[in-house]
Amino acid sequence: MSTSHDTLGCGHTLEELSLYLDTGDFPDPGHLDSCPECRNGLDSLRRLSTAGSELFSSDLADAGSGSDDWMKNILANLKLELRPGRTIPLRSEDPLDRLTETEGSVLALVRSVTDSTPGAVAGKVRLEGDVTVPGEAITVNLDLAVVFGHPLLGSATALRRDLGEALARHTELNIAAIDITITDVIDAPREES
Amino acid sequence: MRDQLDLVPDAILAGRAADGDTAAFEALARRYGPHMRACARRLTGSHADADDVVQEALVQAWKQLDSLREPAAVKGWLLRLTGSRSIDCLRRRRNHATLSADDDGGQAVEPPAGEPGPESSAMATSGTEALKLALARLPEEQRRCWVLKEFNGQTYEQIAQTLNISPASVRGRLARARVALVRDMEGWR
Known part of the structure; x- marks a missing residue:
């Protein structure tokens, strides 16, 4: 064993080998094929890396499942505060009333209608336009994940109609357009219906 | 649907969670909680501290989700938050041990990873x-x-x-x- 703990007999350092393992960068790549010291060093580092992966797998198994009680307890303690977003004014018979709904509740409505469409799961939803001004034209932008195998075009058309109806029923927003972007295909055939 | 969310890609969940969907956030927590816990346990050497760390990291994640530029990168981000909160935990523990060497210090001197x-x-x-x-x-x-x-x-x-x-x-x-x-x-x- 060399006395200096990071320089090999060939002049290269263990730090260089360690870096090479992570990045593939080495000052003199050809040297690695011919130098037995460096090769031994790399072999040892690779064995360590394998042992590291095994330790991680073992620790991960010991950590349990995300559906177990420990996670339920943590989730129960989180007390996630709501994200109301912008305040959307509502009409009222009495001018003294000031009725509003939150942007967050409209986003939740869009998600809920979308999720109840077979094969579709809502992602991010954006209301574009000034929702705080009554009658402003608003565009709904919806990211959508579709379960593999579902007819995409048909469900997008039906979904746009359902969303339009729900928004007309539950809000007073002037919806100019509903833009749906399929961002993901879920590759998990699963019973649903 | 709760189990439906468990099948959905990270980016979708992160986008929903940033919009305020707690169910999507919880699905992310269930998905990466064990990895976060394993990391925190190995860093802090304490099972109890690790669960506190995971909880703190999730609280921070919920507050800062809308600052996450790339929703698909939510896993790495959660793990970085876990790493940072674990290091904070170790620092607190060290300060505590320095300030009051004999008070309630049982776990302060426990070797990380709790190994013999x-x-x-x-x-x-x-x-x-x-x-x-x-x-x-x-x-x-x-x-x-x-x-x-x-x-x-x-x-x-x-x-x-x-x-x-x-x-x-x-x-x-x-x-x-x-x-x-x-x-x-x-x-x-």
Whole structure:
């Protein structure tokens, strides 16, 4: 064993080998094929890396499942505060009333209608336009994940109609357009219906 | 649907969670909670502290989700938050131990990873056991670098940020950690 703990007999350092393992960068790549010291060093580092992966797998198994009680307890303690977003004014018979709904509740409505469409799961939803001004034209932008195998075009058309109806029923927003972007295909055939 | 959300890609969940969907956020927590917990346990060496760390990281994640530029990168981000909160936890513990050496200090001096001392190394049979023992003997700052790299897959730059040191120091510590681990486990050459 060399006395200096990071320089090999060939002049290269263990730090260089360690870096090479992570990045593939080495000052003199050809040297690695011919130098037995460096090769031994790399072999040892690779064995360590394998042992590291095994330790991680073992620790991960010991950590349990995300559906177990420990996670339920943590989730129960989180007390996630709501994200109301912008305040959307509502009409009222009495001018003294000031009725509003939150942007967050409209986003939740869009998600809920979308999720109840077979094969579709809502992602991010954006209301574009000034929702705080009554009658402003608003565009709904919806990211959508579709379960593999579902007819995409048909469900997008039906979904746009359902969303339009729900928004007309539950809000007073002037919806100019509903833009749906399929961002993901879920590759998990699963019973649903 | 709760189980439907468990099938959905990270980016979808992160986008919904940023919009305020607690169910999507909980699905993310269920998905990556075990990884976060494993990382926090290995860094703090305490099961109780690790669960506190996971909880703190999730609270922070919920508050800061809309600052996450790339929703698909939510896993790495959650793990970085876990790493940072674990390091905070270790710092608090050290301050606490310094301020009141004998008060409630039971876990303050517990060796991280909660492993037995070197005398039991003869018992170590598997590579995993040998590595656990070797890790427990590693200087604290080297172990942190190693766990952040090998468990969390953090880049040198990200580790540098978490530990508030330079990327060059990360490179050096990581190399020293690996050399010490290899020497301890099998003898270098």
